[in-house]
Amino acid sequence: VTPIISATDTRTVADVGEKWIVSELIAPICGMPPSGLGIGDDAAVIDLPLGSQLVTSTDKVPEDLLAMQFGLMDPYRHGRYLAEVNLSDISAMGATPIGLLLCLALPRDTTLHWLAEFVRGFSEAGRDRAAPVFGGDTGWGSALTLSATALGAIAHGAAIRRHGASPGDKVFVSGQVGGFGAALLYWASASARTKRLDEVDEGALKERLLEPRARVELGSELATIGTVSTMMDVTDGLGSSLRELATASSARLVIDADALPLFPQVLQVSRLLDLDPVEIALGIGLDLELLGCLRPDAEPPEELTVIGEVITGDGVGLLRDGVVSEAPAGGWQHFSGDALAQLRTILAHQG
């Protein structure tokens, strides 16, 4: 029985204490009795499929996501977001998810309502991906910290690393790119808010910003086909990810700008803000798509788009109108200050 804590319930975590939170809120929401495996014990005990290796990654999401500053994010989606970002990391190695650990530092004035909705989102996203919450840690913090660990399994030796591309390989990306960045730019821009998009387009951007989805099934499928030489997920902008792949493989990637599978509303936002749609796609955002390289003779699965190729050299080249130039720098530098200010700088320089 999931305890529903209504939005009008003003109790905070300080009112009920840590043990209550674990036994009466987190454990029931995550579907685990306090005496069950994991929650309520010192550690979680987890079976791995025979012959497999463990794949694990830890990631946090900002407590003040830009989407929150725009007034768009709710705690339920915030919880889902944390689960998806963590599942994306192990999917980018080709692993199949096993479970999640949740690690929260909570200020004393965190309301139980916020916490219950956040945990529900995290747990439901995990359950949707066959990655139940096994355990975690909840404690007091002077600031809200939202962190998780994803656990997955992969056949021995099948993990797809970030290095390993060779000249001749094709560069691929899954799905569509630039939607997250376009959404950030749209809501960060005062002028965009006056010259609004219609409801359908705005809804599509909002979904991309608030509900990023890890490529869980695709990631584990790509580990089995044997022709993917390298892979990672796009969390800091496509341009930044391309540079990381190039560096890791000591090779040069040349990307065909016309081949980029742009999220449809990228073009509309670029017109609205007088920005270059290719720079939006390369420069910013957490698309959670898979980026990697395929062996030269491989037939790309249909969820992938070939966007360029690997040659000898270094860095990332961008082919536009028959000319190859260096791809613009971009992406996020997590320590370089307030992300909203950074976005406004991009808008000021480009718009």
Added chain:
Amino acid sequence: VTPIISATDTRTVADVGEKWIVSELIAPICGMPPSGLGIGDDAAVIDLPLGSQLVTSTDKVPEDLLAMQFGLMDPYRHGRYLAEVNLSDISAMGATPIGLLLCLALPRDTTLHWLAEFVRGFSEAGRDRAAPVFGGDTGWGSALTLSATALGAIAHGAAIRRHGASPGDKVFVSGQVGGFGAALLYWASASARTKRLDEVDEGALKERLLEPRARVELGSELATIGTVSTMMDVTDGLGSSLRELATASSARLVIDADALPLFPQVLQVSRLLDLDPVEIALGIGLDLELLGCLRPDAEPPEELTVIGEVITGDGVGLLRDGVVSEAPAGGWQHFSGDALAQLRTILAHQG
């Protein structure tokens, strides 16, 4: 080659950026090339011994540990402390450590010197326990958050849970208890600081407070002997842990106060502060000792002290001078406010 960042180097994490921190500071200190397994990739890939289950736990330590407020803690030991607290959780299930993940949220003004020392302590503690750092996450935070995940392995079905004790079982604890709590009380008390202990006793207390050690070897040994019915580690005071064991097994534990293996300086601090040494041992502190129950016919390994027995009923009884009374409540409620104020309250009520 470990980069040594001197204490006079005033650069902060904001000066160098996240990627530099991972590739030039964390990876070399933890002994991993950026392109190696784990660090620099999306996730870590880890082998498990054949036929084993994964045991994993996530825990954070306060950035403002009381030992820090007393001016005693340095970043190197703070890093070791985080590793030990996490290893203790999986040791309390009987697991053998495999590795550690480090998850840090860093304010922009965190100095590189502090970070390098903290990571060195974390990494060295892990290496000492055959638990190398496999990966983790480092990012910006509005407050410092120090969190980690420990991974371990255990033979299928051998994990020792928190429930499972039966009437007739003996209650045991490893090592000595109360040292951490006595140290906290000693440094929190103004009167104790005037009536000082001698250097040797103060040194012993300081070591217990600053360098808690997980019972790593003992934990995995206890999982193999087959006579341990339940186990946990003592992180919130012995009294609180006893109550948790009793509740988890739906049984009553009766503890013999005279049998408690007190850390030697507990008696001296109790005299200095006019406190009850048994209440110090039961009431407070992160001793990282193992507490559990043995089957009635089991011979306790020599590192363990039998302190009581399991009977039908509930709660925790304390036998003193031939009379059994309810053990005093105690331990830490992580959300119930400032720990130092809580300590001072204990001192005010008892002293």
